[in-house]
Structures are given as structure tokens and as C-alpha cells.
Amino acid sequence: xxxxxxxxxxxxxxxxxxxxxxxxxxxxxxxxxxxxxxxxxxxxxxxxxxxxxxxxxxxxxxxxxxxxxxxxxxxxxxxxxxxxxxxxxxxxxxxxxxxxxxxxxxxxxxxxxxxxxxxxxxxxxxxxxxxxxxxxxxxxxxxxxxxxxxxxxxxxxxxxxxxxxxxxxxxxxxxxxxxxxxxxxxxxxxxxxxxxxxxxxxxxxxxxxxxxxxxxxxxxxxxxxxxxxxxxxxxxxxxxxxxxxxxxxxxxxxxxxxxxxxxxxxxxxxxxxxxxxxxxxxxxxxxxxxxxxxxxxxxxxxxxxxxxxxxxxxxxxxxxxxxxxxxxxxxxxxxxxxxxxxxxxxxxxxxxxxxxxxxxxxxxxxxxxxxxxxxxxxxxxxxxxxxxxxxxxxxxxxxx
Amino acid sequence: xxxxxxxxxxxxxxxxxxxxxxxxxxxxxxxxxxxxxxxxxxxxxxxxxxxxxxxxxxxxxxxxxxxxxxxxxxxxxxxxxxxxxxxxxxxxxxxxxxxxxxxxxxxxxxxxxxxxxxxxxxxxxxxxxxxxxxxxxxxxxxxxxxxxxxxxxxxxxxxxxxxxxxxxxxxxxxxxxxxxxxxxxxxxxxxxxxxxxxxxxxxxxxxxxxxxxxxxxxxxxxxxxxxxxxxxxxxxxxxxx
Numbered sequence: 001x002x003x004x005x006x007x008x009x010x011x012x013x014x015x016x017x018x019x020x021x022x023x024x025x026x027x028x029x030x031x032x033x034x035x036x037x038x039x040x041x042x043x044x045x046x047x048x049x050x051x052x053x054x055x056x057x058x059x060x061x062x063x064x065x066x067x068x069x070x071x072x073x074x075x076x077x078x079x080x081x082x083x084x085x086x087x088x089x090x091x092x093x094x095x096x097x098x099x100x101x102x103x104x105x106x107x108x109x110x111x112x113x114x115x116x117x118x119x120x121x122x123x124x125x126x127x128x129x130x131x132x133x134x135x136x137x138x139x140x141x142x143x144x145x146x147x148x149x150x151x152x153x154x155x156x157x158x159x160x161x162x163x164x165x166x167x168x169x170x171x172x173x174x175x176x177x178x179x180x181x182x183x184x185x186x187x188x189x190x191x192x193x194x195x196x197x198x199x200x201x202x203x204x205x206x207x208x209x210x211x212x213x214x215x216x217x218x219x220x221x222x223x224x225x226x227x228x229x230x231x232x233x234x235x236x237x238x239x240x241x242x243x244x245x246x247x248x249x250x251x252x253x254x255x256x257x258x259x260x261x262x263x264x265x266x267x268x269x270x271x272x273x274x275x276x277x278x279x280x281x282x283x284x285x286x287x288x289x290x291x292x293x294x295x296x297x298x299x300x301x302x303x304x305x306x307x308x309x310x311x312x313x314x315x316x317x318x319x320x321x322x323x324x325x326x327x328x329x330x331x332x333x334x335x336x337x338x339x340x341x342x343x344x345x346x347x348x349x350x351x352x353x354x355x356x357x358x359x360x361x362x363x364x365x366x367x368x369x370x371x372x373x374x375x376x377x378x379x380x381x382x383x384x385x386x387x388x389x390x391x392x393x394x395x396x397x398x399x400x
Numbered sequence: 401x402x403x404x405x406x407x408x409x410x411x412x413x414x415x416x417x418x419x420x421x422x423x424x425x426x427x428x429x430x431x432x433x434x435x436x437x438x439x440x441x442x443x444x445x446x447x448x449x450x451x452x453x454x455x456x457x458x459x460x461x462x463x464x465x466x467x468x469x470x471x472x473x474x475x476x477x478x479x480x481x482x483x484x485x486x487x488x489x490x491x492x493x494x495x496x497x498x499x500x501x502x503x504x505x506x507x508x509x510x511x512x513x514x515x516x517x518x519x520x521x522x523x524x525x526x527x528x529x530x531x532x533x534x535x536x537x538x539x540x541x542x543x544x545x546x547x548x549x550x551x552x553x554x555x556x557x558x559x560x561x562x563x564x565x566x567x568x569x570x571x572x573x574x575x576x577x578x579x580x581x582x583x584x585x586x587x588x589x590x591x592x593x594x595x596x597x598x599x600x601x602x603x604x605x606x607x608x609x610x611x612x613x614x615x616x617x618x619x620x621x622x623x624x625x626x627x628x629x630x631x632x633x634x635x636x637x638x639x640x641x
Contacts, residue, residue, distance in 0.1 A: 001514060001515050001516075001517055002517050004520075005514045005517075005520070009514070012502050012503065012507075013502065015502075016502045306498060307500055309498075310498045310500070311511075311515065312459070312483070313457065313459060313486070313492045313498075314486075314487070314492070314511060314512045314515055314559070315483050315484070315486045315487025315488075315490075315512060315515055315516065315563075316483060316515050317479060317480045317483035317484070318479055318480075318483075319480060320483075320515065394459050395454050395459055395460055398494065398498060
């Protein structure tokens with residue numbers, strides 16, 4: 001029997017039991033779809049993050065206080081720090097030629113209140129450079145003063161959500177806000193941009209870095225953001241930054257420098273791992289579809305006993321009978337897999353067309369592995385029933 | 401016996417375990433069949449007719465004994481080789497037709513050639529030719545449920561003949577048919593026998609059995625009479641029976 005005949009013969013047999021075949025097809029299609037759609041969420045998240053990073057430009061370096069001596073692990077978010085990084089350190093970095101912007105950052109939580117309304121939020125102390133480096137723009141009002149690093153001016157820029165929560169529908173510009181024990185005048189309103197690298201900029205207040213030093217009563221910087229003039233300068237700049245800091249820190253470069261690439265690849269690794277494990281969990285449904293294939297194949301073998309006996313009397317060997325049943329599973333699996341692929345890709349396409357903000361993308365590797373898995377499962381689970389078919393005694397089967 | 405026999409069976413024995421009692425289905429069977437012979441095999445139920453037919457058709461193996469088909473010893477062949485041999489030399493016609501209900505008359509007839517891997521165009525032509533020859537030219541695309549008993553058996557015969565086998569094994573070919581259809585089927589089988597195919601018919605029907613030139617009678621697993629053998633033996637001994 002050649003392959004085309006095998007497929008035709010199986011197809012005819014499957015078409016005979018329309019409902020049963022449709023059920024298996026559905027099970028496989030669901031298995032394939034669940035793998036594809038669940039991994040598409042993970043992949044979507046990965047692409048989203050990649051996009052966020054590229055929005056920042058590839059010229060950013062992050063300097064963290066403290067140094068982890070073990071290399072090769074994921075970049076630490078907080079270093080352990082024997083010596084604080086200070087505004088003066090940040091200032092010193094400006095002498096490096098390849099650096100265009102330096103933004104020292106102090107971060108902390110504080111209670112912000114306007115009359116009786118109050119909220120606990122993250123306060124960022126920084127300077128104007130921060131706005132350039134992170135592509136932040138104002139919707140209304142004015143920037144932080146240029147001398148944010150030297151003078152503790154009592155002004156702040158707030159996010160949209162914070163403004164709405166504390167000032168309702170009134171304009172917050174020019175109003176006084178109490179942050180911790182100090183009062184700040186609202187001079188600007190951030191453009192609504194949503195979340196950026198885990199910081200919800202809508203619910204945040206930005207104050208001059210010197211003011212933050214006073215507010216939190218500590219000279220220690222949370223981190224320093226650097227923007228390079230050109231991304232090619234990255235390696236040489238890292239060397240220089242280490243040199244400048246070690247001069248200032250008694251010969252020790254006790255800082256950790258994270259480049260955009262390092263961060264991105266760390267994120268990538270994590271998310272791909274998460275996506276793969278979600279996919280593996282989704283693959284359980286493919287496995288269940290396989291068990292269904294096995295069940296139905298067993299039923300089919302006992303229902304087609306007479307036919308198997310006939311085929312043997314017509315000169316089909318045990319091997320050919322086995323092939324007939326295995327190929328029959330493969331035929332239904334191909335249709336099921338195809339249905340699953342069409343369904344998943346359509347869903348993703350439709351969501352894309354209607355809600356372009358929701359990041360969904362089916363990764364190529366999950367498509368391949370879903371196809372591969374469904375065929376492996378079909379082979380695996382039809383093998384035993386097919387073997388049973390192959391051992392049917394033609395004489396008994398034909399006797400009916 | 402002459403060496404030209406296409407089927408040479410010697411010392412066939414087969415025992416089935418039925419309950420606690422061993423059932424001796426075949427006892428020391430000796431049978432030689434020449435190309436083109438027309439044989440009927442008769443006997444009461446349980447006499448071993450069907451068992452012998454299945455052995456000749458290579459569907460079953462004897463416990464002991466030798467079987468030569470077209471000069472080839474079959475005892476040591478693997479299942480695959482026996483399937484090949486069956487496909488090449490043997491056509492089965494069944495009492496209950498055993499057509500595949502989802503396939504059309506044409507597709508049912510094509511089936512053995514499909515299993516043999518013959519190209520669709522060629523086997524389709526041959527199958528429709530054969531069906532037309534058997535008077536079913538207008539029923540090629542019909543499903544078994546749309547055909548009468550006589551027509552079903554003619555499809556069954558076409559399926560058995562399409563691979564041009566040397567031997568046609570028919571197990572009660574008219575058993576499920578009315579008188580007229582039965583006669584038609586018998587005529588067809590005998591026509592092909594006249595054209596050279598070896599025909600072995602297992603039947604309860606005495607009238608059908610009597611039509612064969614050589615008539616075998618079985619009882620309790622033994623061939624108790626064989627007109628061919630008697631004639632030969634008689635000739636050998638110069639006795640006129």
C-alpha cells in the first residue's frame with residue numbers, strides 16, 4: 001500500500017465515524033491551541049519588554065552601588081554596599097567625555113497628602129537628565145530646576161494618577177503637596193505613559209535629588225543612570241566609570257554597572273524559561289488528547305475486526321495492518337493540528353487587529369514543538385491499539 | 401500423483417483445545433490439487449472443511465505436515481512471506497461477502513491491488529473492467545448497502561479475481577443467496593474455472609457440490625472420500641469402479 005492510498009483509506013474510515021473523528025480532532029486542536037496561545041502570552045511579554053528597552057535607546061548604563069564578586073549571574077537589582085554612591089560621585093562622572101547625561105536617583109516611599117487625602121507612593125529624587133535618558137515628557141507645567149543636584153528646591157512633578165487621586169478634577173499645578181514632613185509645590189504633570197520597567201510613572205512624584213536627600217535623610221543614591229553619546233563607547237565608558245569611582249572610593253570600584261544588553265538578555269532568559277514552562281503545562285492537554293486517541297483506536301480496532309480479517313485474507317501482512325491504524329491516527333492528528341494552528345493564529349491575528357496594545361505573539365519554537373509533540377503523541381498512543389489490530393486472527397474475525 | 405500438482409498437502413494434523421477436550425480438527429490429511437481442477441469439499445459442520453480451506457489459503461498453519469504451493473514449501477515462511485504468497489496466488493470468496501461497507505463496489509474490488517501497491521489508474525481500470533464483465537458495470541459507484549445479495553457476491557468474486565490468482569477458495573459462496581442469484585454466482589465461478597483457475601468450493605449444498613468434477617467428503621477431520629483419488633487409484637489398479 002503506498003502512502004497516498006494509506007491516507008485515502010484512513011480518511012474514508014475516519015469519515016465513516018464523523019462525530020468520533022470530530023471529537024479527537026477537537027481534542028488535538030485544543031491541545032495545540034492551548035500550547036500556542038499560552039506561549040503567545042509569554043512571548044508577547046518578552047516582545048513588550050524588548051520594545052520598552054528599545055524605547056529607552058540602547059545607550060543607557062546603570063550604575064549600582066556595591067559589587068557582587070560572582071560574575072556570570074543575572075545582574076543584581078540591589079547591590080550590597082559598603083560605601084554609598086553619592087550625588088558628588090554622579091557629578092564626577094560628568095567629566096567622562098563619552099557620557100552625555102548623568103541622572104543620580106534616590107528612591108523611597110513616602111506619604112503624600114493634599115489636605116485630607118493621602119497616598120503612600122514611590123518618590124524619585126533626580127535631575128533633568130533623567131527625563132532625557134528615560135524619554136519622559138511633561139504634559140503640563142515646567143521641568144525640575146537645573147540646579148536639582150545642588151539646591152533642595154521644594155518642587156515636584158507628579159504622575160497623572162497621583163494628580164487625579166489627590167486633586168480630583170482640579171489642576172494640581174501651583175498647588176502645595178505634603179511629602180513626608182516637607183511641603184512641595186507641584187510644578188509639572190507627567191505625560192501619561194503607563195508602566196516603564198516596573199515603575200508605574202502614573203503614580204509617582206519626582207523631586208530634585210538634593211531635596212530627596214533631605215527628605216529621606218540619607219546621602220546614598222539608589223542608582224545612577226548614564227546615557228552615552230554613542231552606544232559603541234559602552235566598553236570604554238565602563239572602564240572609565242570604574243576608574244573615576246575607584247579614585248573617589250579609596251581605590252575600590254565598589255559599583256556594579258549594568259548595560260542595557262545585559263539587562264535585556266537577563267529578562268529574555270527569564271521570560272523564555274517561564275514561557276517554555278507554561279507551554280509544557282499546556283502540553284498536558286496534548287497528552288490527554290493522546291489518551292483519547294488510544295481509547296478511540298482500541299474501539300476502532302474491535303469494531304473493524306472483520307475488516308482487519310478481510311484485509312489479511314486479501315494479502316495484508318501484520319505489518320501493513322499496523323501501518324493502517326497508525327497512519328489513521330496520524331491523519332486525524334494532522335487535521336487536528338492544522339485546525340489548532342489555524343485557530344490559534346486567527347485568534348492572535350484578531351486580537352492584534354482589534355487590540356493592538358495587547359502584546360501577543362506565537363513563538364516559532366512553540367509552533368514547531370506543538371506540531372512535533374502532537375505527532376509523537378499520535379504515534380505513541382496508537383502503537384498499542386495498532387499492534388492489537390495486527391494480531392487479530394483473520395479466521396476468527398471473518399467468522400464474525 | 402504427478403509432480404505437476406500446484407497444491408501438495410501431506411500429513412496435515414491440527415488439534416484445537418475446546419474446553420478440556422482436544423478436538424482433532426484435521427487428521428493426517430493428504431491432498432494434491434492440480435492446476436485448473438474444480439473441487440467441492442463437503443461434510444457436516446465441524447468436519448474440518450473450513451479449517452482445511454483456511455490452511456490452503458495460508459490463513460492458518462497445521463500443527464504438523466507439509467504444504468507445497470506452486471512448488472514452494474510454506475511451513476517455514478514468515479507471516480509476511482505468507483501474506484505475499486496469499487496475495488499472489490489465492491482469492492477468497494466468502495459466504496457473507498465481507499465487503500467494506502464504507503467503500504463503493506469499485507473500491508472494494510480495488511482493495512487487493514491497493515494493498516499490493518498498484519497505481520490507482522491501472523487498478524481502477526482493471527476493477528471496472530472486471531465488474532462490467534460480471535454484469536455490474538452500472539453499479540461501480542454504489543455502496544454495498546445499495547446492492548442485492550447476488551450483486552454483493554459478484555463484487556466479492558471480482559475482488560477475489562482482480563489479482564489474477566491461481567486458486568479461488570469459496571466458502572459457501574451461495575449460502576446467503578436465493579436460488580436464482582446462487583445459480584448466477586455458480587455460473588460465474590464455473591466460467592472462470594473453465595478459463596483455467598483452480599476452484600475449491602466448500603458447501604453444504606449437495607446440488608452445488610455435485611457439480612464439481614472432483615468431490616471430497618470430510619468427516620471428523622478426515623477426507624473419507626475423494627472421487628479424484630478413487631478414479632486415479634482405480635486407473636492405477638486397472639479397476640473399473
